[in-house]
Every structure is written in C-alpha cells, then in structure tokens.
Amino acid sequence: xxxxxxxxxxxxxxxxxxxxxxxxxxxxxxxxxxxxx
Amino acid sequence: xxxxxxxxxxxxxxxxxxxxxxxxxxxxxxxxxxxxxxxxxxxxxxxxxxxxxxxxxxxxxxxxxxxxxxxxxxxxxxxxxxxxxxxxxxxxxxxxxxxxxxxxxxxxxxxxxxxxxxxxxxxxxxxxxxxxxxxxxxxxxxxxxxxxxxxxxxxxxxxxxxxxxxxxxxxxxxxxxxxxxxxxxxxxxxxxxxxxxxxxxxxxxxxxxxxxxxxxxxxxxxxxxxxxxxxxxxxxxxxxxxxxxxxxxxxxxxxxxxxxxxxxxxxxxxxxxxxxxxxxxxxxxxxxxxxxxxxxxxxxxxxxxxxxxxxxxxxxxxxxxxxxxxxxxxxxxxxxxxxxxxxxxxxxxxxxxxxxxxxxxxxxxxxxxxxxxxxxxxxxxxxxxxxxxxxxxxxxxxxxxxxxxxxxx
Numbered sequence: 001x002x003x004x005x006x007x008x009x010x011x012x013x014x015x016x017x018x019x020x021x022x023x024x025x026x027x028x029x030x031x032x033x034x035x036x037x
Numbered sequence: 038x039x040x041x042x043x044x045x046x047x048x049x050x051x052x053x054x055x056x057x058x059x060x061x062x063x064x065x066x067x068x069x070x071x072x073x074x075x076x077x078x079x080x081x082x083x084x085x086x087x088x089x090x091x092x093x094x095x096x097x098x099x100x101x102x103x104x105x106x107x108x109x110x111x112x113x114x115x116x117x118x119x120x121x122x123x124x125x126x127x128x129x130x131x132x133x134x135x136x137x138x139x140x141x142x143x144x145x146x147x148x149x150x151x152x153x154x155x156x157x158x159x160x161x162x163x164x165x166x167x168x169x170x171x172x173x174x175x176x177x178x179x180x181x182x183x184x185x186x187x188x189x190x191x192x193x194x195x196x197x198x199x200x201x202x203x204x205x206x207x208x209x210x211x212x213x214x215x216x217x218x219x220x221x222x223x224x225x226x227x228x229x230x231x232x233x234x235x236x237x238x239x240x241x242x243x244x245x246x247x248x249x250x251x252x253x254x255x256x257x258x259x260x261x262x263x264x265x266x267x268x269x270x271x272x273x274x275x276x277x278x279x280x281x282x283x284x285x286x287x288x289x290x291x292x293x294x295x296x297x298x299x300x301x302x303x304x305x306x307x308x309x310x311x312x313x314x315x316x317x318x319x320x321x322x323x324x325x326x327x328x329x330x331x332x333x334x335x336x337x338x339x340x341x342x343x344x345x346x347x348x349x350x351x352x353x354x355x356x357x358x359x360x361x362x363x364x365x366x367x368x369x370x371x372x373x374x375x376x377x378x379x380x381x382x383x384x385x386x387x388x389x390x391x392x393x394x395x396x397x398x399x400x401x402x403x404x405x406x407x408x409x410x411x412x413x414x415x416x417x418x419x420x421x422x423x424x425x426x427x428x429x430x431x432x433x434x435x436x437x438x439x440x441x442x443x444x445x446x
Binding site for chain 1: 213214215216217245248249251252254255306334335338347348349350351352353357375378379382383427432
C-alpha cells in the first residue's frame, strides 16, 4: 500500500534566507528590497 | 532471493531490456567487474560477513517497515553477488531487477557504509551495478534523457547557449530593479570566483540564480560565469553510470574555469553537482582533488558572513530546522557551517535527530528525484523515515536546506 506523505512546511535555501535577512546599504537600493515590499 | 515489488512501467527498463542478448549482458558484466572494478570490489565481497548491521542505517529499509529485502546487504546480494555467482550469465529480467534496485532503492547516500563495522562501501558496489545497467541501457527513461542532454548540450535541461545568455540578461535586468547597477558579469577573465549554476537556474528556477547574484553583488564579490559551454554544474551522467560522459562534462566545466583564469569555483546549491566535480568527476579524470578550489555555497556564504562581507540585518522569527544533504555533510563535513549560518540568521533553530553525518538521506539524491512520474510514489514511500523525522521536530514552518533536490521533495 502506498501512502502519500505531505509536510506542511516550507523549504528554504540558504541563499533565500540571506536575501531576506542580509544588510543592504541604502545607496545600493533602487526600490524597496524584496522583503520590504 | 526472489523479491516482490510493485510493478512500475518505465520504458527505460521495459523497452531497452528487450534489446538485450545473453552475450551482450555477459560481456558487459565481465568488462565492468573484471576490467573496471578495482581491488575494492574483491576486498568488500570477501570481507562482508552478512551481519546486517547496515540495515538500520538504510532509509529504504526503515521506510519500508524493515523489509529485509531493502537492507543494503540484501541489495548487494540481489545484484552484484548474483552476477558474480552466475559469472555474468544472467537474463534480461535479472538486469531489470538489478536496475530497479540500484537506481530506485538506493540513493548512494553512504549512510550504510558509515555504519558498517568493516567500512564496506556499499555505495561503491551499487554504483558498479548502475554502471553495468547504464552500459546495457537499462536506465530510468527520464534520467537517461537528462544524461543524453549532457552529451549534446553540456547541460542537464536541453538548453542552448543563447537560451543561457538571454536568461542571464533577463535576470540581470530584473535584479537592477532592486540593486543599483547590479551586474551578472559573463566571461570576466581573472575574477576571484566563477559561479557555476544548476541547469534549472536557467529554466524554471531562475529565482535561485537571482538570489545568488543578489548576494554576490551586495557582498561585493569579484565573480563571473561563462557564457560558453561548461557553465552548468550538474552531471546526471554520473547517476546513469556513464562515466565517459561524466568525465567529458566535468572536463568542460574545469576548462571553462581555466579559460577565465578564476581562483575558485562556487557550485550551485546542489549536492550532486558538488559530488560530481569534487569526487567522481575529478577522480575519473585522474585528479585526487579538483584542479581549482571548489566551494559549495554553504562554505562560501559561511566565509562571507564570518569575514563580515555579509552582515545580517534581521533574523527569521519562525522556528526552523535543517536537512543535512548527504553529498556535502556526510561526505564533506559541512554540517557545522550549515548550522552556523542558520543560527546567525534564524532566532529559533531546532535541530533534527539524528543529525549531521548521521542524518537520514532525503531519498531524492543520486538522480532519484529525476525519474519522473513513474517512480514518484516509490520515491515518496522511501522518504517516510525522513518525513517522520521532520515531523518529530514539531515544526510547521521552515526546514532549511542547502541543496536543490530536497526542495522538490
């Protein structure tokens, strides 16, 4: 019997975490960064 | 041992097995086991005492409710030892069975090898079985298609060079809407780092390439990518047992870096790419280590944060856990760096158990995720122990991974 497993979790890559949380100097920003939108 | 498995219709097995003759099968088996296999095969076959201690290490054995036919030693017995015992005189049905075991019931994760009291490398032996099946053409069709793509395009996803350059330009345009004067520099000679993406980053996972470009621009890294063949870090030919194509792809990859005179290569967030370049590919080409420093993003990002080139502005508040990719944690020891990054960027990190090199395989690696719809439920069943492990953390939000396949789980 085959069971279907589903996790109610979101997978994130290290790069995605860094993009969301790294410091970006104001002079580099064109518009609001992704997480500020 | 006659094992029963749910039938799966895969033309790569069914149609190709019809073309086999007993002479061809015997010739290929003898070639691989007598001419290509090294002293390890004889050592391992004569050392194994069939104690079965490897069983508890295998996620397939655990996920399939401790069915003894899924124990690593049983898989070797049903495949390699069967060929040795019969001196290669086996029929096409047996080859199909070998292929099913080697391709769909083992992720070459090496957890069993780590737990074997004699240090027998089961993954090496099942790779030999994959090599035999690959030479005979009995391979999951979807995987063979991707290996064929490497032969013709040097990429996994049938991408032409103009597709690649167009995609990079498109991503750069998008990135400039967020980061002033952001660049994705192609063919910059003498750069510090060559980033080598996954094929899919130029197809339907362009957000990953965008993320990498975002980080490298903000961190001020001197980087580049080739616009020509050799940019793709993937190597599905390795999983098929097509060592010749694997070597050709890796040689092209390193030659691209040498043409650009870069000091380091950073591969994509992909486990098998790293394995292909650092282990299987390099050694097939005759190098003990890659000719150019080869970094996985986990290591590169760790160094950037440690050296203050990336500063963390805020942390993820929701609880997170990690999945340790076999190719970079069990086989390279990067689990500590992965956890350091998670601790630096997340407020509530809850580790898994077992962890680090003892962690279970995600059941997606070594090409298994790429076998397509015919094998989807077989694969998912094999991942039961991993799912239960993640559920046991009590999380409902974020597992963090460092490689691509696991995101498709």
